[in-house]
Amino acid sequence: MNVKKQDYFWWRGFALAVGIGVLGWTTEVQAQQAWPSKPIRLVVAGPAGGSADALARLLAEGMQQELGKPVIVESKPGAAGALAIGDLMSNGKDGHTLLVIQGGAVSETPLAYKVHYQPFTDLKPLAQLSRTGLVLVANKDLPVSNLQQVVAYGKSQKDGVSFASYAAGMKGHTSGMLLGKLTQMQMNHVGYKGSPPALTDLMGGHVPLMFDGVTTSLPLIKSGKIKAIAVNYPTRIAALPEVPTFKELGYPQLAQAGWFAVWSRPDAPAAVQQKMRELTLAHFKRAEVQNRLKDMGMEQGGSETSEEMMAELKQAYEQQSALLKSIDYKPE
The missing domain is CATH 3.40.190.150 (Bordetella uptake gene, domain 1)
Incomplete structure (x- = not known):
């Protein structure tokens, strides 16, 4: 093959590659412009x-x-x-x-x-x-109304105090363990598969405390079926303005919304x-x-x-x- 034919095939291949690239780019642009093209x-x-x-x-x-x-x-x-x-x-x-x-x-x-x-x-x-974020909630009959009383109650129990979470290994679990470490209170974790069964046992008195999502606990807090102790938001939230944050109570490590x-x-x-x-x-x-x-x-x-x-x-x-x-x- 002579030099001219080599040049011809090289330029032909180059043009084909460029054409394919342009076609692909054009197709992608058209797809983006057409979005959404279906539900x-x-x-x-x-x-x-x-x-x-x-x-x-x-x-x-x-x-x-x-x-x-x-x-x-x-x-x-x-x-x-x-x-x-x-x-x-x-x-x-x-x-x-x-x-x-x-x-x-x-x-x-x-x-x-x-x-x-x-x-x-x-x-x-x-x-x-x-x-x-999460809220620490308590059974309505537990003799506590604030975090200081929760800590005092937990320390008064010979075997520590149990708390529920919506899933083992998740933040509802580790928040309880961290609270225990920070306050030198023995916290015993009880894991559930989701908030509903855990909240049912909390209301029934089978577990005294729980770290739960604010959204799922809010209706029960509003109706007086459980008590809110503290939230892990950096600031107080509009839905529970009277409930303090862990940060303002001296535990910024628990401000993890x-x-x-x-x-x-x-x-x-x-x-x-x-x-x-x-x-x-x-x-x-x-x-x-x-x-x-x-x-x-x-x-x-x-x-x-x-x-x-x-x-x-x-x-x-x-x-x-x-x-x-x-x-x-x-x-x-």
Whole structure:
């Protein structure tokens, strides 16, 4: 083959490669511009009627108004969020499947359970929906009304005091153990599969104390069926303004509130990720949405970027890991 023919085939191959690249780029741009081209699925890592489900439905309202496409909320509870995350992994590349889950899916669950996803590489938080946290609650007949009395009561018990949590290895568990360590009070953990059975036993007097999500405990607190002692938010919350924070009571180590967010696969189209972030932040700033959050015992989410949220979760992961090691916890 002479030089001219070599040059011809080289330029032909180069042109073909450029053409394929341009075609691929054009196809990706068209796909992003066309989004959404079909109904969007918001997969929820939690049961229907739960906190994540309620937040997803709030988000779906704003998405449908803004995008003009149906938004389907699908609850996939179980396996510590792994089922919902697996759905996102399988179906979320084009941005038509998104996930609503707590940040604990990255900072807590992989430490407490054996999961089949890489928390810091398989998931990307796009925007916060709300801030949420835990409240230390007590059986209504327990002779305590504040944290000082809880500590005194616990120390007066020969074998320590029992407390419930919604799941072993999660923050409801480690918060109780940390409180015991900070106050030199023996705290005996009783793990449950979810808040409802734990709250039932709390009301029945089978366990005197519990660290629970504010959202699930709030109706029982309001109706006087259980007592709120302290919350782990950095500041007092609107739903329970009379309840102090652990921070103001002298235990800043227990100020560990978390957040819910809408998540995508990291390789979902960048334009889709940006659109969802802008839409979510704008919708959740509306006064009517913020009022509904307060009714659920939640606070407005922050405006941190994906990178800032992941940095926060990495710090929380390290803290949670240290706590679990200190109690010799083994993943289930």
